[in-house]
Amino acid sequence: xxxxxRIHFILEGNEEELLFEIIKELGVKECFDFSYExxxxxxxxxxxxQARYESDMYDLVYCVxxxxxxxxxxxHMYRQIYDKLYRVLGSDIxxxxxxLCSNPNILLILLLGFDKVDNLKNISExxxxxxxxxxxxxxxxxxxKTYDASDWQLKLIKEQxxxxxxxxxxxxENGKDLNLNYTLKQIGSNxxxxxxxxxxxxxxxxxxxxxxxxxx
Numbered sequence: 001x002x003x004x005x006r007i008h009f010i011l012e013g014n015e016e017e018l019l020f021e022i023i024k025e026l027g028v029k030e031c032f033d034f035s036y037e038x039x040x041x042x043x044x045x046x047x048x049x050q051a052r053y054e055s056d057m058y059d060l061v062y063c064v065x066x067x068x069x070x071x072x073x074x075x076h077m078y079r080q081i082y083d084k085l086y087r088v089l090g091s092d093i094x095x096x097x098x099x100l101c102s103n104p105n106i107l108l109i110l111l112l113g114f115d116k117v118d119n120l121k122n123i124s125e126x127x128x129x130x131x132x133x134x135x136x137x138x139x140x141x142x143x144x145k146t147y148d149a150s151d152w153q154l155k156l157i158k159e160q161x162x163x164x165x166x167x168x169x170x171x172x173e174n175g176k177d178l179n180l181n182y183t184l185k186q187i188g189s190n191x192x193x194x195x196x197x198x199x200x201x202x203x204x205x206x207x208x209x210x211x212x213x214x215x216x
Contacts, residue, residue: 005206007198008058009036010048012065012081015106018154020064022161026168029201042066042077046084049098053088059210064191067103068125071183094216097209102189103182109191110157111137113171117178121187172196 011017017038028034035058039045045063052061063085070076078101085095102108104125111120114137124130128146134153135142138160141153161167175192182188197205 004031004033005203005210006033006057006059007035007206008052008061009100010045010052010061010063011036011038012042012045012063012106013038013040013149014151014154015110015149016064018158019106019110022158022168023195023198025162027172027195027199029198031201031203032198032206034198042081045081046088049085050088053216060206060213061098062100062194063098064100064106066105066125067101067182069104069185070125071103089216091216097212097216100189100191100194101182102191103184103187107134108178108187109171109175109189112174112178113161113167116174117187123187168199172199 009020011020017036020036024034024036037048039048042065045065049061049063052058063081065078065081067078068076070078073079082095082099085098086092089095089098104123107127107130108120108123111123111133120133123133127148131142131147134147134157138153138156140156141147147153172192172195175189175195178192179186179188180190180193182190193205196202
């Protein structure tokens with residue numbers, strides 16, 4: 001009988017999938033039944049979530065998506081995702097319980113494995129604008145082509161994690177300094193405590209999260 005806590009993550013896109021590929025390799029204990037899927041676009045997160053939420057396959061389902069410094073923009077994808085989740089769950093509190101958001105984007109989290117929060121404050125919501133920043137840490141990206149999260153670029157970032165000792169540990173350590181409030185016009189994310197709990201095998205963290213989730 002499988003008594004593991006079943007935790008599922010619905011991901012906005014390819015950068016999020018890269019992070020979770022790294023987590024699967026380096027950052028999740030065997031006490032969890034850990035799974036994820038790439039929605040391949042923010043517009044699909046709501047329907048994906050509703051289907052998983054209404055099934056009995058998981059104890060906890062999270063949605064992982066970007067804010068892009070546009071928390072208050074009703075036309076932005078962040079707000080569209082939020083609104084679809086709200087229609088499923090019916091309250092702001094419930095949506096926030098299942099949302100793991102990064103401002104401006106998940107690339108911020110990936111770069112925490114290379115540098116401290118203070119040195120990432122100018123990260124842009126634009127992939128192309130971040131080319132020089134990424135080139136600083138992964139020199140093969142940005143020499144001839146701007147950053148666009150293409151497969152070969154993501155593979156280079158992943159290799160830095162899989163083949164450089166301590167890179168993921170550094171991400172978690174640097175992440176402790178990241179503002180958990182992702183609603184401001186500055187960098188922030190609430191994903192780090194979840195990643196740390198997965199890495200530490202912190203069952204109690206997720207038992208509490210499941211209790212809250214079941215109130216949705």
